[in-house]
Amino acid sequence: MDYIAASSNNYGFAHAVETLIGLEVPRRAQTIRMMLLELNRITSHLFWLAAHALDVGAMTIFLYAFREREYAMDLIEDYCGARLTHSSIRIGGVPLDLPENWITKLSKFLDKLPENIADYEGLIDQNRIWKMRLEDVGVITPEMAQSWGCSGPMLRGSGIAWDIRKEEPYELYDEVEFDVPISDTFDSYGRYKLHMEEMRQSIRIIRQVIPKYYKSEPEIMAHAPQYISAPKEQIMTQNYSLMQHFVLVTQGMRPPVGEVYVATESPKGELGFYINSQGGAYPYRLKLRAPSFWHTSILQELLPGHYLADVVTIIGNSNIVFGEIDR
Amino acid sequence: MGFAQTKGDNKMRKYTDKKNVQKKPYYTNRFWVAPQIPKEDISSDEVFANDIEKLKEKFEIKEAYIQRGQLVIYINASDNVEVLTYLRDELAYNFLNELSAIDWLDKKAEFEIFYQMLSTSKKKRARIKFFIKEKEPIRTVTAVYKSADWAERELYDMFGVIITGHHYMKRILMPEDWFGHPLRKSYPLQGDEEASWYEIDKIFGKEYRDIIGPENRDSSRVDEDDTYNFSRIHHEVGFGEKPSSEVVHTDYQEEGGVFLIKSLKKSDSKILKERP
Numbered sequence: 001m002d003y004i005a006a007s008s009n010n011y012g013f014a015h016a017v018e019t020l021i022g023l024e025v026p027r028r029a030q031t032i033r034m035m036l037l038e039l040n041r042i043t044s045h046l047f048w049l050a051a052h053a054l055d056v057g058a059m060t061i062f063l064y065a066f067r068e069r070e071y072a073m074d075l076i077e078d079y080c081g082a083r084l085t086h087s088s089i090r091i092g093g094v095p096l097d098l099p100e101n102w103i104t105k106l107s108k109f110l111d112k113l114p115e116n117i118a119d120y121e122g123l124i125d126q127n128r129i130w131k132m133r134l135e136d137v138g139v140i141t142p143e144m145a146q147s148w149g150c151s152g153p154m155l156r157g158s159g160i161a162w163d164i165r166k167e168e169p170y171e172l173y174d175e176v177e178f179d180v181p182i183s184d185t186f187d188s189y190g191r192y193k194l195h196m197e198e199m200r201q202s203i204r205i206i207r208q209v210i211p212k213y214y215k216s217e218p219e220i221m222a223h224a225p226q227y228i229s230a231p232k233e234q235i236m237t238q239n240y241s242l243m244q245h246f247v248l249v250t251q252g253m254r255p256p257v258g259e260v261y262v263a264t265e266s267p268k269g270e271l272g273f274y275i276n277s278q279g280g281a282y283p284y285r286l287k288l289r290a291p292s293f294w295h296t297s298i299l300q301e302l303l304p305g306h307y308l309a310d311v312v313t314i315i316g317n318s319n320i321v322f323g324e325i326d327r
Numbered sequence: 328m329g330f331a332q333t334k335g336d337n338k339m340r341k342y343t344d345k346k347n348v349q350k351k352p353y354y355t356n357r358f359w360v361a362p363q364i365p366k367e368d369i370s371s372d373e374v375f376a377n378d379i380e381k382l383k384e385k386f387e388i389k390e391a392y393i394q395r396g397q398l399v400i401y402i403n404a405s406d407n408v409e410v411l412t413y414l415r416d417e418l419a420y421n422f423l424n425e426l427s428a429i430d431w432l433d434k435k436a437e438f439e440i441f442y443q444m445l446s447t448s449k450k451k452r453a454r455i456k457f458f459i460k461e462k463e464p465i466r467t468v469t470a471v472y473k474s475a476d477w478a479e480r481e482l483y484d485m486f487g488v489i490i491t492g493h494h495y496m497k498r499i500l501m502p503e504d505w506f507g508h509p510l511r512k513s514y515p516l517q518g519d520e521e522a523s524w525y526e527i528d529k530i531f532g533k534e535y536r537d538i539i540g541p542e543n544r545d546s547s548r549v550d551e552d553d554t555y556n557f558s559r560i561h562h563e564v565g566f567g568e569k570p571s572s573e574v575v576h577t578d579y580q581e582e583g584g585v586f587l588i589k590s591l592k593k594s595d596s597k598i599l600k601e602r603p
Contacts, residue, residue, distance in 0.1 A: 019395060020395075070602070071602060074602060148473050167447075251354050254359065255361075258364025261424075261452065270424065274443065289443070293477065294477070
């Protein structure tokens, strides 16, 4: 799956299972999830910028963007211990509360990032080579984007303002204010501008979530004995919690019979999980809809008519991660 | 001799069901009745009720309900292209987000095909479904939604569902000469016999099966004594040499230093508590 923004995969599945069993996630967990998801979006977009710019030939921006990505990954590492393939979200909540000083570090990072983004834009926004390589290259018209099932920045780059966070809000996205940037040029340069703007919007979202975190109650896991183990302390002290923990570990969680398709806005686009449950511990059918698979298939119509050098721009620009293609 | 059979008597191989060889839970409660996710009536949602009414005039709708906020419609397998065209042109479902199959061959000898649709103007999602027999072909919907192109190839690759009219129907994830369809319930979880010899047959030839042996399928296996493929931290030896238990601390610097590079000693380095 998408190893550039691993928590978004975590979240997509956890959210799908929660929808399947109808679980309410505590507010504090929701705020932590949102911070992690937006941090993931920032790391993903920074990586996208770095790799794309390197492909097109801008080496400096690669080093700068990777530096900032490192700070963001440090924050994620502080939270869950892993840097790249993190597992920071559980079904029913999050495993841990935020560590001490984490918010302070996060705020420091968020204060600095807009300056850095301005730096990147100073380097390439009006850069003649960058503009020549990106403008009018890889034009995806709105009709094409709809027919090929584009999502995320690829869709908004075609002028269709569709952001799942806005239109079908999950977690606390309906309580925060943010804009959905779109591009009306439909080309690679428009999508570049869009990615930069999305990073700014992510910063804006995290800033609004921080006070919500402080106001929330300290619970981080949903209370649903049928599906989720009690907190560790209860398992060690309460007999019934221990028994129930044993049952959940040996037999697995048994969700109700039915099917759901739950889509979330991952940094690359619409990440959907289709779950068909027959009431057993294993899903009868689980289908992942990973955005890169669909964005790769559009290349067959997008590439013909371009120069060979533009192929590099288009592939880099469409933000494809191959872990999402073979899943 | 009684009922118990001794080992020698049992000449028959134990019968195992080949139709569904997928992983089963370790323990299942015989008396557990799983609750159902409620299927709401169509009339509970105005938009969906309107959609269904229009669809019913043109096509045969076998079943329709709303589950977890999404419309689920069962149609005839032969209507798939027409229904999707109608949904796109008349009912503003402008995206085909996902299509795939569910394997019911074990229970009903059928595949269940689903198309996951999205309408951005109505902000609604719908799932169009139908059943087909194992070798019953379905028509391609690539003419309606181009996004079906790769998804249908994946559907064929993973389930062996035959799709007619597709412009380039080949496997997409597995190699072209792969045997079997990996997402069927009858396909073993670790791959079948063919799969375990696939690479050896392909690269070296069948006669090398005995020499090389079956492929190791445990991706996390680390052999400490294997110095061709692995190295242990602080126990590094040369490529292919015998493993040693001696602890070696190296600073990875050529003797006498490297041109323009100052010698980096671990003991000289300063460890920062925080990034600058």
